[in-house]
Amino acid sequence: MTKLNRRDFLLGSTAFIGLAILTVPALALDAAELNKPPAIGEMSMGPANAKVTLIEYASASCPHCATFYNDTFAALKSEYIDTGKIRFVFREFPHNDAALAAFMLARSLPKDSYFPMIDIFFKTQATWLTNWPEGLSNIAKQAGITKENFDKILKDQALAKGIIDVRDQASGFGVTGIPTFFLNGEKLDGEVTIETLRAKIDPLLT
Numbered sequence: 001m002t003k004l005n006r007r008d009f010l011l012g013s014t015a016f017i018g019l020a021i022l023t024v025p026a027l028a029l030d031a032a033e034l035n036k037p038p039a040i041g042e043m044s045m046g047p048a049n050a051k052v053t054l055i056e057y058a059s060a061s062c063p064h065c066a067t068f069y070n071d072t073f074a075a076l077k078s079e080y081i082d083t084g085k086i087r088f089v090f091r092e093f094p095h096n097d098a099a100l101a102a103f104m105l106a107r108s109l110p111k112d113s114y115f116p117m118i119d120i121f122f123k124t125q126a127t128w129l130t131n132w133p134e135g136l137s138n139i140a141k142q143a144g145i146t147k148e149n150f151d152k153i154l155k156d157q158a159l160a161k162g163i164i165d166v167r168d169q170a171s172g173f174g175v176t177g178i179p180t181f182f183l184n185g186e187k188l189d190g191e192v193t194i195e196t197l198r199a200k201i202d203p204l205l206t
Helices: 031-035 063-081 097-107 111-123 125-142 147-154 157-171 194-205
Strands: 043-045 052-058 086-092 180-183 186-189
Touching: 031 052, 043 111, 052 063, 052 194, 063 086, 063 111, 063 194, 086 157, 097 111, 097 125, 097 147, 097 157, 111 125, 125 147, 180 194, 186 194
Parallel strands: 052 086
Antiparallel strands: 043 086, 052 180, 180 186
């Protein structure tokens, strides 16, 4: 798990807003607030009326988040999401400039292209993250986005704020590291395995 400390992000030369991540004490979880969609909109897979909802807070540039995605998510998707057994909600928790820029790129696309872009971020993280401005620009180009439009996306303060708000709301749920999961409101920290998820999900489906 990537633990979070106080730091500021400026997103290259745009200098649109100062951000901070704070360590917070354990809080009583408000399930209604946790399940409330953020103002920018929810990104989810699976039926909205599923008995089980798994929420993940993750960062596009977090290696532990990539490990979960590359080692566990495919099985989770095929066994539980694609079969309609659970609803999976992905919430952005950018912990540096690279992750914020990546999520801004993903959010700028049509909604049905969001998860395919997240797939690219995690599967190629080691490549694009070495020089993230150029790496994300190349990914954008492959998605049909010109350099001019890519630069405009990274300067979109409203888009950035919407993503930052998703992250900031998570601190109220006790999120202090990524990835963090909530399974029907139960908090799960770190790189959970498919075996752990099966053991927790299956009893909730009966």
